[in-house]
Amino acid sequence: MRYNLGSFPNARNLGERNLTAKNGSATATRAKASDEPDQLPRDLLTREEYLELFRQLYLARYFDVRLIKEKKKGRLTGTLYSSHNQEAVLVGSLFGLRPNDWISPIHRDMPAFFMKDLRSGWDNPDRMGMTIEEVCAQVWCKAGSPGRARDNWSHIGKKAKHIIHSTSMLAGTIPVAAGVAYADKLDGGDTVVVTYNGEGSTAQGVFHEAINFAAVHKLAVVTIIENNQWAYGTPTHLGYPLEDYARRADGYGIPGFIADGQDVFDVYDKVMQAVAWGRSGKGPSIVECKTFRAYGHGDHDDDRAAKYRPPHEVEEGRARDPIAIAKKVLLEKGYISESESTLYQAEGKSAGQTTDEDFPPEVVAYLKRGVDYALKSPAPAAEEGERWVFRV
Amino acid sequence: MKKNFLTAIKEALHEEMEHNGDMICIGEDIGLLGGAFGVTEGLQERYGTGRVIDAPISEAAIVGSAVGMSLNGKTVMAEMQFIDFISCGFDQIVNNLATYHYRTAGDVDMGVVIRGPAGGYGGGALYHSQMNEAWFANSPGIKIVCPSTPSDAKGLMKYALRDRNPVLFYEVKQLYRDNAIAEELPEGDYVIEFGQASIRREGSDLTFVTYGQNVYHCLKAADLLAEEGVKAEVIDIRTLVPLDEETILKSIAKTNRLVVVNEAPMTCGFAGEIVARIADKGFEYLDAPPLRVTRLDTPVPWAKTLELHVLPSVEKIVAAGKRVVRF
Numbered sequence: 001m002r003y004n005l006g007s008f009p010n011a012r013n014l015g016e017r018n019l020t021a022k023n024g025s026a027t028a029t030r031a032k033a034s035d036e037p038d039q040l041p042r043d044l045l046t047r048e049e050y051l052e053l054f055r056q057l058y059l060a061r062y063f064d065v066r067l068i069k070e071k072k073k074g075r076l077t078g079t080l081y082s083s084h085n086q087e088a089v090l091v092g093s094l095f096g097l098r099p100n101d102w103i104s105p106i107h108r109d110m111p112a113f114f115m116k117d118l119r120s121g122w123d124n125p126d127r128m129g130m131t132i133e134e135v136c137a138q139v140w141c142k143a144g145s146p147g148r149a150r151d152n153w154s155h156i157g158k159k160a161k162h163i164i165h166s167t168s169m170l171a172g173t174i175p176v177a178a179g180v181a182y183a184d185k186l187d188g189g190d191t192v193v194v195t196y197n198g199e200g201s202t203a204q205g206v207f208h209e210a211i212n213f214a215a216v217h218k219l220a221v222v223t224i225i226e227n228n229q230w231a232y233g234t235p236t237h238l239g240y241p242l243e244d245y246a247r248r249a250d251g252y253g254i255p256g257f258i259a260d261g262q263d264v265f266d267v268y269d270k271v272m273q274a275v276a277w278g279r280s281g282k283g284p285s286i287v288e289c290k291t292f293r294a295y296g297h298g299d300h301d302d303d304r305a306a307k308y309r310p311p312h313e314v315e316e317g318r319a320r321d322p323i324a325i326a327k328k329v330l331l332e333k334g335y336i337s338e339s340e341s342t343l344y345q346a347e348g349k350s351a352g353q354t355t356d357e358d359f360p361p362e363v364v365a366y367l368k369r370g371v372d373y374a375l376k377s378p379a380p381a382a383e384e385g386e387r388w389v390f391r392v
Numbered sequence: 393m394k395k396n397f398l399t400a401i402k403e404a405l406h407e408e409m410e411h412n413g414d415m416i417c418i419g420e421d422i423g424l425l426g427g428a429f430g431v432t433e434g435l436q437e438r439y440g441t442g443r444v445i446d447a448p449i450s451e452a453a454i455v456g457s458a459v460g461m462s463l464n465g466k467t468v469m470a471e472m473q474f475i476d477f478i479s480c481g482f483d484q485i486v487n488n489l490a491t492y493h494y495r496t497a498g499d500v501d502m503g504v505v506i507r508g509p510a511g512g513y514g515g516g517a518l519y520h521s522q523m524n525e526a527w528f529a530n531s532p533g534i535k536i537v538c539p540s541t542p543s544d545a546k547g548l549m550k551y552a553l554r555d556r557n558p559v560l561f562y563e564v565k566q567l568y569r570d571n572a573i574a575e576e577l578p579e580g581d582y583v584i585e586f587g588q589a590s591i592r593r594e595g596s597d598l599t600f601v602t603y604g605q606n607v608y609h610c611l612k613a614a615d616l617l618a619e620e621g622v623k624a625e626v627i628d629i630r631t632l633v634p635l636d637e638e639t640i641l642k643s644i645a646k647t648n649r650l651v652v653v654n655e656a657p658m659t660c661g662f663a664g665e666i667v668a669r670i671a672d673k674g675f676e677y678l679d680a681p682p683l684r685v686t687r688l689d690t691p692v693p694w695a696k697t698l699e700l701h702v703l704p705s706v707e708k709i710v711a712a713g714k715r716v717v718r719f
Contacts, residue, residue, distance in 0.1 A: 146496070146497075146499070147495055147496055147497055148497040150494060150495055150496075150497055151491075151495045155495065157496070158499070159463060159496075159499060159500050164460070164463065165492070165495060165496060165500070167487050167488055167491070167495075168487075169483050169487055169488070172456065172483065172484065172487070172488060174456070175452060175453045175455070175456020175457045175459070175460065175484065176456050176457070176459045176460035176463065176488070177460060178453065178456070178457045178460060179456065179457035179458060179459055179460020179461040179462070179463070179464065180460040180461070180463055180464045181460070182416075182457060182460070182461055183416075183460070183461040183464035183465060183466045184464060186416070186442050186443070186466075187465075205452065206452040206453070206456065206483070206484070209448070209450035209452045209453035209456075210450075210452075210453050210456060210457070212448055212450065212453070213447070213448055213450060213453040213457060216448060384497075387497075387498070388493050388494045388496075388497055388498040389493070389494055389532050389533050390493065390533065390535070390557050391493050391498070391501040391555075391556050391557050
């Protein structure tokens with residue numbers, strides 16, 4: 001990367017920029033702070049890469065929409081944790097990673113498993129990410145899943161593809177990420193590990209223990225905090241006394257970035273700066289992405305969510321659709337025409353309001369492949385339930 | 393030359409660090425200081441700060457990062473300064489480390505050995521005396537070791553560090569520098585496979601099944617019982633998970649009487665597990681109810697009078713032996 005790393009502002013300075021999201025209505029200003037590098041990572045992206053980022057937003061959204069519909073038809077087992085309205089965080093953070101970098105997604109990051117290293121080619125078998133088939137087999141609870149349906153939902157991973165496996169214990173993968181980074185550093189590598197976490201998980205002791213350890217050893221661990229304003233049923237002000245979770249970085253003397261989580265390009269900029277910081281041996285960092293959870297915590301909670309989230313707040317939070325924001329940027333840059341911009345209209349719609357026509361056909365076809373595979377994949381054999389407790 | 397228990401473990405660590413260039417040691421005060429008890433002395437000097445890490449006081453980060461290092465190709469020895477402190481890393485052990493192989497359908501194996509000083513009888517009070525192995529025996533996916541002799545400690549430690557399964561290694565700290573048990577260590581690359589109990593004394597009238605420090609209490613009790621004509625067999629199981637049931641069953645077939653002795657509290661302790669398995673698989677051999685001699689269901693208190701009252705003693709073991717023989 002040629003862009004100037006600049007000197008890293010601490011979270012306090014970043015917080016002074018008008019990037020805070022109150023009640024989900026993040027109003028990001030593009031006013032340049034004096035300490036921001038002259039050239040942003042996005043400035044090095046080509047038109048094609050802008051378009052690919054845009055296309056990936058549709059892919060993430062369509063995956064989510066399709067799953068919500070399947071679940072409503074009773075075709076899926078378990079709970080579904082929607083990433084609707086938070087796609088820019090995933091797409092923007094994954095896009096600039098090197099194939100060999102590691103990630104550790106959690107429950108709301110399901111698309112990340114197959115979107116890792118998507119840039120190496122959606123159909124490239126050597127791509128350093130899971131296939132759409134594997135991810136769908138997991139969602140459908142089939143033996144074709146990388147974990148053979150032993151743990152549910154996002155609790156999968158793939159060592160060979162550098163994807164860390166999560167548990168239900170939040171922030172629990174950050175020390176694992178630190179260990180992966182430590183081993184890599186000891187071997188002279190320069191891979192970066194990106195962990196995904198909700199803002200609620202930052203209150204866990206292990207969050208602190210792991211980042212402290214990573215900071216002491218200057219490990220290339222980027223901790224993304226997806227601040228979607230709600231930790232299950234608890235609002236942010238009951239989880240952390242400050243406005244900006246990025247300020248947690250202050251205590252470790254590491255950079256704390258704040259990104260507008262609805263703006264895929266801003267997420268890309270901030271994460272790429274954090275990644276470059278880590279890759280150059282300067283250590284860990286935190287990137288807080290301000291976003292808003294579109295639905296309940298899980299689909300079991302969609303109806304009850306109305307009890308703790310006022311409808312007007314949800315409306316405001318969902319008003320800044322990441323697809324619409326990216327589309328506007330592409331229009332302004334002249335990368336798409338007015339007529340092209342109206343081809344697919346998924347933005348601003350809930351899952352039930354969309355049809356397949358709202359998405360690019362290649363996106364729909366990609367997911368179909370995954371679903372077809374999942375439907376054909378068998379359930380795991382009962383005897384597998386007692387296998388693999390120990391390595392024999 | 394005779395070597396003590398601590399030296400045996402130290403030798404195992406040095407030999408494995410030498411033999412395996414991908415091995416890392418991590419723990420509190422293990423580098424510069426060489427460990428609170430000196431088990432890791434000389435490791436950092438020899439293998440450097442990269443492979444021998446002085447960790448912050450963060451058991452969850454120690455275990456969690458060990459998981460990550462293992463995921464990325466390393467073998468890790470993670471020291472708990474006292475095994476009591478393992479509770480601070482509990483979630484990372486039982487939900488992350490222990491389940492990794494299972495969750496990934498065998499794709500990922502964990503080369504992580506967690507070891508630390510354990511056990512009572514030393515006036516360590518509540519938080520420096522524990523034997524908390526039952527917590528982990530109840531968490532599938534962790535192998536549990538508790539040796540009682542220097543040579544066993546060395547052979548089992550070397551096996552643990554090559555096993556590619558999570559291993560919890562309980563080191564009886566009262567034995568670390570006990571010259572009475574110092575012994576010549578076997579030459580060469582000495583490794584003891586898990587799941588093999590050791591018959592420490594042969595007898596025909598009853599069987600003591602035990603591990604760790606209580607092995608010596610049982611041997612002493614067997615001496616006293618012998619004076620009264622009662623011949624007790626003493627089995628040191630050495631590894632709890634996996635458990636060598638065969639050796640115990642064979643012994644019970646001969647003696648028809650079982651007393652299980654360990655330092656942990658009685659309720660849901662590992663002694664109860666051994667009794668249950670023998671009741672299941674060896675019921676027809678038994679001529680008396682199988683008994684447990686364990687710590688009372690209390691924490692380990694500080695004052696000597698209190699501590700000895702709640703822990704198993706030679707007297708309590710002898711009494712249990714007499715009870716099963718006279719049944």
